[in-house]
Amino acid sequence: MADRRDFYEALGVSRDASPEEIQRAYRKLARTYHPDVNKAPDAEERFKEVSEAYDVLSDPETRRRYDAFGHDFRQVPEGVDPQTWARARAGAGARSGGPGAGARPGGPGAGARPGGPGAGWQAPGQEGVWFDFGPGGSAEDIDIEDLLGGMFGGRGRRGWGPIPGADQEFELELSVAEAYQGGRRLIQIAGPEGTQSVEVSVPAGVTDGQRIRLAGQGGRGTGGAARGDLYLVVRLKPDSRFRVQGRDIYVDLPLTPWEAALGASVPVDTPGGEAKVQVPPRSSTGRRLRLRGRGMPARQGAAGDLYAEVRITVPSTLTDEERRLFEQLAAASTYDPRKQR
Amino acid sequence: MTTALTRPIRLDLDSFARAAGLHPQLVRRLVALGLLEPVRDGSGQLWFTREELARVARIQRLRAAFSLNYAAVGLVVELLDRIAELEAERHTHG
Numbered sequence: 001m002a003d004r005r006d007f008y009e010a011l012g013v014s015r016d017a018s019p020e021e022i023q024r025a026y027r028k029l030a031r032t033y034h035p036d037v038n039k040a041p042d043a044e045e046r047f048k049e050v051s052e053a054y055d056v057l058s059d060p061e062t063r064r065r066y067d068a069f070g071h072d073f074r075q076v077p078e079g080v081d082p083q084t085w086a087r088a089r090a091g092a093g094a095r096s097g098g099p100g101a102g103a104r105p106g107g108p109g110a111g112a113r114p115g116g117p118g119a120g121w122q123a124p125g126q127e128g129v130w131f132d133f134g135p136g137g138s139a140e141d142i143d144i145e146d147l148l149g150g151m152f153g154g155r156g157r158r159g160w161g162p163i164p165g166a167d168q169e170f171e172l173e174l175s176v177a178e179a180y181q182g183g184r185r186l187i188q189i190a191g192p193e194g195t196q197s198v199e200v201s202v203p204a205g206v207t208d209g210q211r212i213r214l215a216g217q218g219g220r221g222t223g224g225a226a227r228g229d230l231y232l233v234v235r236l237k238p239d240s241r242f243r244v245q246g247r248d249i250y251v252d253l254p255l256t257p258w259e260a261a262l263g264a265s266v267p268v269d270t271p272g273g274e275a276k277v278q279v280p281p282r283s284s285t286g287r288r289l290r291l292r293g294r295g296m297p298a299r300q301g302a303a304g305d306l307y308a309e310v311r312i313t314v315p316s317t318l319t320d321e322e323r324r325l326f327e328q329l330a331a332a333s334t335y336d337p338r339k340q341r
Numbered sequence: 342m343t344t345a346l347t348r349p350i351r352l353d354l355d356s357f358a359r360a361a362g363l364h365p366q367l368v369r370r371l372v373a374l375g376l377l378e379p380v381r382d383g384s385g386q387l388w389f390t391r392e393e394l395a396r397v398a399r400i401q402r403l404r405a406a407f408s409l410n411y412a413a414v415g416l417v418v419e420l421l422d423r424i425a426e427l428e429a430e431r432h433t434h435g
Contacts, residue, residue, distance in 0.1 A: 034406055036399050051406075147354065162362045163405075164398040210433050221398075225362065228395070235432075 005093060006070050007053035015067070021057065024052035035166035035219045041230065042190035044166065044219045162220040162223030170213070172200075172232040176249070179206050180271035180296060189217075189230070205297035205304075207246065208236040242271060247296040247304025252311050253289065255279060259314045268308045269293050277308050285312045351380075357389040361397045368397075375409045376400055376418070 008015050011025040031045040032038060054074075057063045065073040069080040076085055170189060178185075182204030188195050200212065211231045218228030236244055243250040253268055263281035267274050270291070277289050287310040295304025315322065358365040371377045372387065373402075377397060379387040396418075404414050 030406060034403070036403055047406075161399045164394065166399065166402060167395065211428065223362075225398070228398075 003264040005049065007057055007066060010049050010053040011057065019060075022054065022057050026050060026058070030054075035168070035228075039167070041168045044168070045190070047106060066134065067226065071321035072149075110336070151181065158237055162225030163221060164225040165219030165221040165228035167228040167231060168233045170231055171235050172202075173235050174202070174206065174235055176242040176244055177238050177271045178202070179236055179244075180204065182297075182315045188233070199231075200235075203299055205247065205299065208234060208244065210234045244296065247298060248305045249295045249304065251306065252281075252290075253277065253308035253309055254311050255283070255312045257312055258315060260284065260310060268306075269304050275306075283310045285310055351390065354387045354389070357387075357393070371397065371400065372413070376411060376415055383420055389391040394421075404417065409432065 008017070011017075011022060011029065013021050013025045017025075020139050029050040030047065032127060033043045033050060034319070035044040038047075048321045055062075062073070065076065069076045069085060111234065172185075172187065179202075182202045185200050185202055186197050187200055189198055190196075195311065198214065200214065202212065206212070211233055214232065216227045216232040217230035220227055224282060241251055251268060252269070253266070254340065255264070255266070260267065261281065263283070264279045265276055266279060267278045268291075272294065275291055275294055277291060277311050279289065283289075289310065291306040294305045294306035297303045320328070352360060354365050354368060354414070358368045361368065372379060378387070379389045379393065381387055400414050400418065402409075402411060403417055404411070404420050407413075407417075409417065
């Protein structure tokens with residue numbers, strides 16, 4: 001990552017910000033983007049950026065060097081004049097411009113600071129096993145984080161062993177038809193190496209709120225520990241025709257007055273294609289006709305049902321013939337739907 | 342819905358500590374503080390589930406990033422779980 005964001009910019013503070021301002025900005029951003037608080041896949045990267053920025057800017061000495069040398073400050077030997085360095089770098093850049101130009105977080109020197117109270121230590125001869133005695137009792141007044149700087153794990157100074165990555169969540173919006181059919185989908189997820197395409201197999205008949213687990217695709221662990229899992233949380237897009245409730249699907253069934261009165265066999269759209277529905281005679285608006293098993297498919301157990309809801313509609317304009325027949329019907333019928341029984 | 346994905350594997354204290362990269366003594370302390378809830382069998386042996394590995398990782402991350410003590414971690418973890426629950430509920434009923 002050659003084009004790294006300026007640390008002041010990452011924290012949203014000015015270059016002459018006081019240490020208190022820097023700490024306040026960091027605390028706020030850390031609470032917003034900590035991977036256990038914010039499940040968005042890009043939150044973790046943001047959190048790391050903010051933590052590294054704070055790590056550097058909270059220490060007056062590293063801040064001074066960062067101000068002088070920018071992201072490369074860790075590679076600059078002690079006592080070098082900033083202007084000499086800038087000239088030398090411009091020359092070297094013109095010649096090679098190759099790797100090594102970017103700063104290396106976690107490079108030499110980064111892990112050199114000794115642990116303080118609460119840091120714990122490694123058991124001799126037992127690699128990867130860590131003791132921790134925590135900031136208990138009186139140590140609570142001291143801000144350990146500020147003593148030791150920076151983010152969790154990673155750079156070996158925090159006293160933690162490897163920590164597995166956090167689980168992340170990603171909303172996967174699907175249309176009703178897509179959820180019905182399932183299948184493979186390519187999704188774009190923001191990660192440390194930019195946006196990443198992941199192919200996901202969506203099971204047929206996923207429901208709103210269902211979680212699809214992608215093992216090992218979540219937040220990065222530190223110190224070689226395993227990555228967390230990425231969960232895709234399915235969100236069904238509202239559909240103009242199909243209303244989904246659990247595994248059941250509701251769809252309007254427009255009928256003419258005579259189809260509703262006499263009964264008919266009419267086609268109805270389902271996410272799985274057209275189906276025939278038998279309308280029994282004397283069906284009023286609101287009657288639900290069930291098509292068993294035509295709802296959302298299920299991986300185990302029975303598929304949901306599809307309900308076609310009768311909705312009687314009349315033509316917006318009547319021909320002379322239609323008007324005459326309706327008038328005849330009106331004269332002959334004694335039916336009054338508003339009469340109480 | 343995620344329950345179908347759980348593996349019914351139990352870990353004893355030492356394997357759990359090794360898998361979590363922690364000293365068994367620290368694991369015992371987390372249990373004593375109620376941050377982990379293993380099953381205790383008839384002989385007093387502790388048994389941990391795989392999900393508790395994720396739990397302990399979260400505890401470590403939160404503790405390290407916000408310099409929380411274990412009592413505060415317990416509170417934060419509980420609140421985060423409650424928020425997740427409420428959000429899930431709001432999505433299914435709203």
